[in-house]
Amino acid sequence: MVFDEADRIATIRLEQDRDVVKARSRVAQAMKACGSSELMQTRFVTAVSEIVRNALNHAGGGTLAIYAMPGRRLVGVECSDNGRGIEDINAAMRDGFTTRLGSLGRGLGGAKRLSKAFTIESSPGIGTTVRMIGACSLR
Amino acid sequence: MNAAAIYAVEGVLLVSITSDITDTDIIDLQETLSTRIADTECRGVVIDISALDIVDTFVGRVLAQLTGVARLLDAETYVVGMRPAVAMTLVELGMYLPENDTALTLSHALDKMRQSGLIDGLRRG
Numbered sequence: 001m002v003f004d005e006a007d008r009i010a011t012i013r014l015e016q017d018r019d020v021v022k023a024r025s026r027v028a029q030a031m032k033a034c035g036s037s038e039l040m041q042t043r044f045v046t047a048v049s050e051i052v053r054n055a056l057n058h059a060g061g062g063t064l065a066i067y068a069m070p071g072r073r074l075v076g077v078e079c080s081d082n083g084r085g086i087e088d089i090n091a092a093m094r095d096g097f098t099t100r101l102g103s104l105g106r107g108l109g110g111a112k113r114l115s116k117a118f119t120i121e122s123s124p125g126i127g128t129t130v131r132m133i134g135a136c137s138l139r
Numbered sequence: 140m141n142a143a144a145i146y147a148v149e150g151v152l153l154v155s156i157t158s159d160i161t162d163t164d165i166i167d168l169q170e171t172l173s174t175r176i177a178d179t180e181c182r183g184v185v186i187d188i189s190a191l192d193i194v195d196t197f198v199g200r201v202l203a204q205l206t207g208v209a210r211l212l213d214a215e216t217y218v219v220g221m222r223p224a225v226a227m228t229l230v231e232l233g234m235y236l237p238e239n240d241t242a243l244t245l246s247h248a249l250d251k252m253r254q255s256g257l258i259d260g261l262r263r264g
């Protein structure tokens with residue numbers, strides 16, 4: 001997934017948990033700008049919240065780039081980090097898989113279900129990049 | 140902490156969570172709230188999430204934990220004010236919040252607590 005014909009409208013450095021709030025509200029703003037329904041906005045902002053928190057908690061931080069695709073009523077995000085990467089992506093995507101005590105392990109799989117398109121690339125020792133597209137309407 | 144406010148209403152602790160609450164705030168809230176439950180000897184807690192635009196897996200888990208802690212302190216918890224879009228999203232995430240009792244509004248939650256006798260005199264003993 002490449003955001004070729006998209007405009008990068010914001011870049012948010014993810015360093016502390018306040019940045020998760022900032023990322024959510026910036027994505028919500030982009031969804032509103034393309035006329036998103038409340039449900040579509042809630043779904044995608046929830047997905048963004050999951051992956052941004054992952055970057056912060058598992059990789060110690062990262063960057064979120066937000067893209068607008070004006071003609072198509074879509075919002076794209078790219079969340080990248082330089083953490084230790086995910087060894088088994090298929091396992092990590094499954095509901096219930098977690099490396100943390102008390103965590104539900106629904107974040108990554110949930111983010112995929114809540115977005116229109118979802119890709120994840122990860123190299124152990126190098127980092128992880130998640131790209132997602134959120135639709136502003138079902139049609 | 141300004142990310143959540145706790146009010147005593149009709150003998151129940153009403154917790155109002157603001158939209159910009161962070162993960163750290165919400166963990167602090169757990170500590171503050173459990174202390175308040177013990178101090179006030181209340182039997183009921185109502186957590187108002189109407190200001191929250193989203194509830195993700197982290198917040199969902201913390202709500203379950205708040206309920207669990209309150210229950211050990213002999214107080215029942217209702218989560219109120221969930222937006223319909225949030226409910227639909229939670230179901231897609233597979234998060235049914237089975238630990239939490241929910242009510243649409245504060246007054247519904249108070250009605251339910253009265254019916255179950257939790258807030259008759261509102262105070263224990």
